[in-house]
Amino acid sequence: MSLKEISKVTGRAVHVPGDDIDTDRIIPARFMKCVTFDGLGEYMFYDVRKDADGNDRKHPLNDPSYEGASILISGNNFGCGSSREHAPQAIYRAGFRGVIAEGFAEIFFGNSTQLGMPCVTAEGKDIEKLVAAIEADPSTEVTIDLEAKKIRFGIAAIDCEIREGARSVLLNGHWDPLQDLLASEEQVEAVAGSLAYMAEK
Amino acid sequence: MGKSLFQKVWDAHSVRQLPNGQTQLLIGTHLIHEVTSPQAFGMLREKGIPVKYPHRTFATVDHIVPTNELAEPYSDPLAQAMITELRKNCEEYGVKFFDTTTGMQGIVHIVGPEQGITQPGTTIACGDSHTSTHGAFGAVAFGIGTSQVRDVLATQTMALNPLKVRRINVDGKLAPGVYAKDVILHIIRTLGVNGGTGFAYEYGGEVFDNFTMEERMTVCNMSIEGGARVGYVNPDETTFEYLKGRPYAPKGKDWDAAVERWQSFASDADCDYDDVVNIRAEDIAPTVTWGINPGQAVFIDQSVPKKEEGKTVSERASIAEALEHMQFEGGTAIKGVKVNVAFLGSCTNGRLSDLREVAQYLKGRKVHPDVQAICVPGSQGVSRIAEEMGIDQIFKDAGFEWRGAGCSMCLAMNPDKLVGDQLCASSSNRNFKGRQGSITGRTVLMSPLMVAAAAVTGEISDAREVFGILEPATV
Numbered sequence: 001m002s003l004k005e006i007s008k009v010t011g012r013a014v015h016v017p018g019d020d021i022d023t024d025r026i027i028p029a030r031f032m033k034c035v036t037f038d039g040l041g042e043y044m045f046y047d048v049r050k051d052a053d054g055n056d057r058k059h060p061l062n063d064p065s066y067e068g069a070s071i072l073i074s075g076n077n078f079g080c081g082s083s084r085e086h087a088p089q090a091i092y093r094a095g096f097r098g099v100i101a102e103g104f105a106e107i108f109f110g111n112s113t114q115l116g117m118p119c120v121t122a123e124g125k126d127i128e129k130l131v132a133a134i135e136a137d138p139s140t141e142v143t144i145d146l147e148a149k150k151i152r153f154g155i156a157a158i159d160c161e162i163r164e165g166a167r168s169v170l171l172n173g174h175w176d177p178l179q180d181l182l183a184s185e186e187q188v189e190a191v192a193g194s195l196a197y198m199a200e201k
Numbered sequence: 202m203g204k205s206l207f208q209k210v211w212d213a214h215s216v217r218q219l220p221n222g223q224t225q226l227l228i229g230t231h232l233i234h235e236v237t238s239p240q241a242f243g244m245l246r247e248k249g250i251p252v253k254y255p256h257r258t259f260a261t262v263d264h265i266v267p268t269n270e271l272a273e274p275y276s277d278p279l280a281q282a283m284i285t286e287l288r289k290n291c292e293e294y295g296v297k298f299f300d301t302t303t304g305m306q307g308i309v310h311i312v313g314p315e316q317g318i319t320q321p322g323t324t325i326a327c328g329d330s331h332t333s334t335h336g337a338f339g340a341v342a343f344g345i346g347t348s349q350v351r352d353v354l355a356t357q358t359m360a361l362n363p364l365k366v367r368r369i370n371v372d373g374k375l376a377p378g379v380y381a382k383d384v385i386l387h388i389i390r391t392l393g394v395n396g397g398t399g400f401a402y403e404y405g406g407e408v409f410d411n412f413t414m415e416e417r418m419t420v421c422n423m424s425i426e427g428g429a430r431v432g433y434v435n436p437d438e439t440t441f442e443y444l445k446g447r448p449y450a451p452k453g454k455d456w457d458a459a460v461e462r463w464q465s466f467a468s469d470a471d472c473d474y475d476d477v478v479n480i481r482a483e484d485i486a487p488t489v490t491w492g493i494n495p496g497q498a499v500f501i502d503q504s505v506p507k508k509e510e511g512k513t514v515s516e517r518a519s520i521a522e523a524l525e526h527m528q529f530e531g532g533t534a535i536k537g538v539k540v541n542v543a544f545l546g547s548c549t550n551g552r553l554s555d556l557r558e559v560a561q562y563l564k565g566r567k568v569h570p571d572v573q574a575i576c577v578p579g580s581q582g583v584s585r586i587a588e589e590m591g592i593d594q595i596f597k598d599a600g601f602e603w604r605g606a607g608c609s610m611c612l613a614m615n616p617d618k619l620v621g622d623q624l625c626a627s628s629s630n631r632n633f634k635g636r637q638g639s640i641t642g643r644t645v646l647m648s649p650l651m652v653a654a655a656a657v658t659g660e661i662s663d664a665r666e667v668f669g670i671l672e673p674a675t676v
């Protein structure tokens with residue numbers, strides 16, 4: 001069974017500036033007291049968006065001109081810290097379908113790919129150009145083109161990178177590996193049988 | 202050319218290459234807890250898929266358990282719902298659960314080793330980034346997301362890309378008062394919070410050869426704070442000694458066979474690393490963080506940096522953001538900063554040796570009246586032995602609160618939280634904004650003894666001065 005093939009993500013974009021934005025920032029731990037991921041979108045970047053009394057702070061994510069954006073732009077080492085899948089889940093459930101950053105933390109990147117939410121990297125100076133364009137006109141349509149490894153906005157385009165393995169699973173609709181993993185049961189049993197500790201209970 | 206432990210374990214557990222080019226890797230040991238597993242069980246249920254090898258998954262509850270309230274239902278209904286859900290899932294799928302009533306519950310990364318479940322030459326996964334802790338035993342241990350928890354439950358495998366291996370040698374001798382925590386904070390500060398991206402860190406050298414298992418765990422635990430998803434130490438006599446006689450360790454003639462097997466996984470002397478870093482133990486002093494990531498750290502006698510000291514625009518912005526959050530002025534000494542809370546615990550430093558080391562110096566001392574000090578054993582096992590040894594009494598006499606086992610104030614998913622802009626001297630592993638439960642709360646990471654020194658003096662202090670730990674006379 002193949003999933004949807006993802007070759008392009010198109011939509012308006014919003015910039016959340018900063019390097020090393022960690023998953024605690026993306027979804028504060030107190031909102032992880034849940035047994036399903038439903039409803040997490042509401043709490044994405046909660047402490048960045050709200051002050052201590054729960055009122056909106058001035059932040060791009062609260063700015064109505066970016067409402068409905070589906071591409072998130074940020075700095076280096078985005079998604080570092082905790083392995084919580086709640087972070088990409090929150091971003092996904094808040095309506096985002098792609099993330100552009102200077103760099104991603106490993107686990108966040110993997111978790112996002114597995115959700116079918118491409119994470120692409122671009123050079124800092126190129127991201128600046130992109131951000132300048134969306135800030136000048138928040139209605140700018142941005143496209144992450146995985147096939148061409150380009151990010152297009154208006155008449156401009158910048159290069160982007162994504163690890164080849166992730167790119168190919170997104171392009172060929174194998175981004176959720178469960179079906180593939182289930183397909184090799186005999187081989188799994190053979191490897192398990194070769195390892196003494198697998199028999200320990 | 203020889204092979205590294207990482208390569209050997211990887212090869213032994215590889216099932217096949219997936220259509221997407223990733224490797225399908227068998228995960229021998231799967232550890233789960235209440236926060237990242239319920240959604241995974243939910244997905245299995247939805248698809249009607251069973252757990253492939255239930256006997257290779259082990260569960261405990263740690264993040265949400267209150268440490269000051271034993272009876273259920275807990276006052277927080279959400280916490281109660283989470284523990285109930287885990288109980289239900291374990292029962293339904295036949296997974297062993299170290300529940301709160303078993304005397305074996307605790308932080309997942311403390312329980313695994315304590316029970317002898319964590320073994321050399323194995324692959325381990327857990328929906329928790331500090332799974333790297335288990336690498337201390339020469340296991341390849343990955344922190345994973347919830348969808349991967351689902352994959353491991355359903356297939357006992359997951360899809361991964363191989364990692365490069367960076368060997369980090371720490372040679373020489375650590376000075377008195379310098380601990381494993383200082384070693385890893387120093388490594389992260391040196392290599393950066395994302396310096397390890399794409400790497401497994403193999404720790405070695407004289408310092409690691411001499412370290413106890415608990416010290417090795419402290420270092421491996423924080424590998425992820427340096428961006429390395431996996432960190433490990435090659436198994437040796439220290440490892441085997443620790444495991445012998447533990448409930449899940451092999452017994453009798455299986456033991457000898459296991460030790461032989463385990464030894465065979467250690468990196469070959471002639472193996473080729475992708476990178477090698479050498480650090481001198483003598484260069485490491487007690488280290489404390491001043492900022493909002495674990496790499497923003499200084500030695501206790503240094504000053505917090507000024508914004509201008511950042512080498513790049515973004516580094517200057519990070520320093521400025523950190524200084525603002527921490528309410529520190531660049532260029533001032535870190536020593537002497539007032540603390541409000543002292544937290545001793547977590548999967549980094551909530552083990553018996555941590556508590557014992559502190560107790561030895563804390564005896565007869567008193568916590569500063571302005572400080573709330575809490576000591577949270579990492580597991581019920583740790584707390585039982587500590588109580589048998591009278592360590593709890595030393596803490597209580599000093600004015601520490603002695604709590605039940607759990608993650609406690611390491612993160613804000615239980616009642617233990619900072620309030621307002623309180624500053625916490627913490628033996629945990631993360632100082633991210635809001636990590637300890639208050640958006641404006643401030644965390645300063647340090648070794649357990651440095652936490653005790655801060656508790657006693659009411660300010661960030663050099664434990665060597667507070668407790669009279671002298672440098673050995675130079676010869």
Ligand code: SF4
Pocket residue numbers: 263264308309310329331547548549607608611612629630
């Ligand atoms: S003690 Fe802290 S870092 Fe360790 S598992 Fe618990 S919350 Fe995570």
